[in-house]
Amino acid sequence: MDVFEIEPYYDPYDLWTTSFGQEVRNGFYKGKLLSKFMAAGIASCELFIPEFTRNILNTKKSLHPISVSQYILIAYENSWINESNALETLCLLKEQAAVNSENSFAFGLGFTWVSKNGTYSSQQPFVTHTPYAMEALLKLSSFESVNIISLALFNKTWGFLESLKVMFDDDDKLALSYAPVSEPRIVVNANSYAAYSYALHSIHGHPERRSTANDKAISILNWIVSCQESNGSWLYYADNEPGNFIDCFHSCFVVKNLIKVKELLSINSTKLDAAINNSIRYIIDNFYQSNVGLVKRFSVQDIKDPYKYILYDQAEFIGVLIDSGNVDFALEVSSKVEAEFKVNNIYYAQIDLFGRRVGENYMRWGIIPYLYQLSRLNSLRCSICVV
Template sequence: MFENLTTYDPYDVWAMPLFGKLKMDYNNGKLTSRPLLVMCYLADFLFPVLTRKALGCPRTISPHVLALHCLSKNGQFTSNECEDVLHLFEQMNVLERGCAWGLPFRWYSKHAVYSDKIPYITHTPYVMEALLQLTCDDTVSEKAEGMFLKTWSFMESLRVMFSDGQRLALSYSSEEEVRIVNNAQTYAAYAYAMHYAYGDPDHASRAEDRCRQLAAWVLSQQRDDGSWLYYADSKSGNFLDCFHSCFIIKNLSKAAELVPSMKTVLGDSLERAINFLDDYFLDKDKLLCRRFVNKVRRDLYRWDIYDQAEYLGILVDQGRVKEAVLFRESVSCKFSDGKNWWCRIDPLGRRWGKNFLRWGIMPFQYQSKRLDNLCKDVR
């Protein structure tokens, strides 16, 4: 039923043990891996689909792609389709006791190797939101609610990386981590907000308190210009990019909708953050969002659809309909031929990553659907 959601991914090649390890070694200063790494990178850049076929990379479906597909349907699934979605979420769940979701492949970071059985706070809330939507269908309502409630144990298993009684920062996953990720704290805040509004009433007080403390931590990391760095530190390798910035704004906004006391915590922080997006990321001539403000990572791509997807979502959230329609048209012309979509564009205008859904294409389609609904409402 969901074969069209099963696709290649930008990180398929780097999920292979050989190349993932090479990349990890290089990022940690082992330059002997560079020649083979460069060859692999160029093959991936020039022939992405052929390279994946040659390496035997499997096509996969990501839990949050399925979740966004489900949410974009806005409850228009049949009961049988709801059962199929729920069954897939069950299969994708990576916890024996509790429920949480991650990626369908290994993730080789600079610090650790994350298996495909590791749950992430940055992925699980998408499925939680889809499960809440599925509770509206009588056929699967009880089961969907049960799975949602079981995500509480995952939330409570996240390691505390900072706490002073007023502010709280949690781990990105169940693995050992050395740096605090700012946008991950907002996903945790939103997840706790959903539990406050729809979860076990016995957990409501703790969920509200944790939501507020997580938000307080994130606000303490906001810079004077309204922006956030990816990591909550000033170490080398930190960066400031568009779509992670949008994640922070989006998640805090959603959390505040569910937890009224959050609004006093946020103050004017989101307004300042949105102003920063408009002023520094949006190229007003091309009507596309830039990837970085302080770029420290080098690659061969100029534009990324994930930035466009999340900025479009901010425009929709703000009710900026005319701007959103013009922006969507600009993005569609550059990233799509009317039938297929690509997730990146290089400096020469060459499009890359045909129908690689997870990396921004599905999020863009979801936000586009939200814009369609908003346009109907304002007519």
């Protein structure tokens, strides 16, 4: 992969993060008919006149915490970071933090977001985003020039994890909130990130916290396994309330984090192995379309939109294939992705129902995650060549 610098970009959620967009989403989730019509209008503007609408609204391009974190992981994978630019890279990451206080360091979306679970401010940290920065900090800590500060910042993420709300606690099972606020529903993939975060602390964190971190990681893991559906899937929310769904990339998030926790903590459990294997089987059987060569978006859908395929799904699916040792399958899917989502060296984030490529250079929404998985594939190719 050629060296590239991460630069500000447009995002598919730009229009929804305006004050008007937030009001529309809020009304939409409350079932207001007018808000539903307005939501359709915003979605149409995004689909047919994205650049024009952004110019009218004077929308600025921006960076996002998760993209910067993943860019650092890509840069590290490709040896683009060295002692001379490690500090600059660390500063770029720090600038994206939602919380950087004496006892807490954490990351969020980077913009205000209205969801079924509530409204989250641009400075609200998420357990789904912070682990990527934790991984980036651990990579940066390998450079002597930033070792001490990188590890200090990593250890400060403990304060954020401990601020998450306990939403279920029973014997050996634990479930936490998405963010350190009261929330009405438990999000399964968020807890998989929480388990992974605690597992990272159990290995790399402050020695006095490692035992506690290990116990919490295991308890969250137990809860996740306990709420797996009999077919190997996980609903987005851990309930049977209206508005639930099962999509590809969130399903991939869950299983990839279970795999990471298993490896970090050297867990030998037939129950966990079965949960992982059943989930991978479900993902392949229910999302991968062999006649197309891509994964579809939903196996259980709630809200409809005009996009048939998104790059984010393909990226996380490839990641799961790599994690599970299906490298040839991952290479096959990546070749199809290159053909379908890339034109003249430009990546597009979505393919709509009309077969059009849209979302040019929407880096956060799938392109950076895909490039990260591509860099992992390239590393495997090099390893195979060396062997």
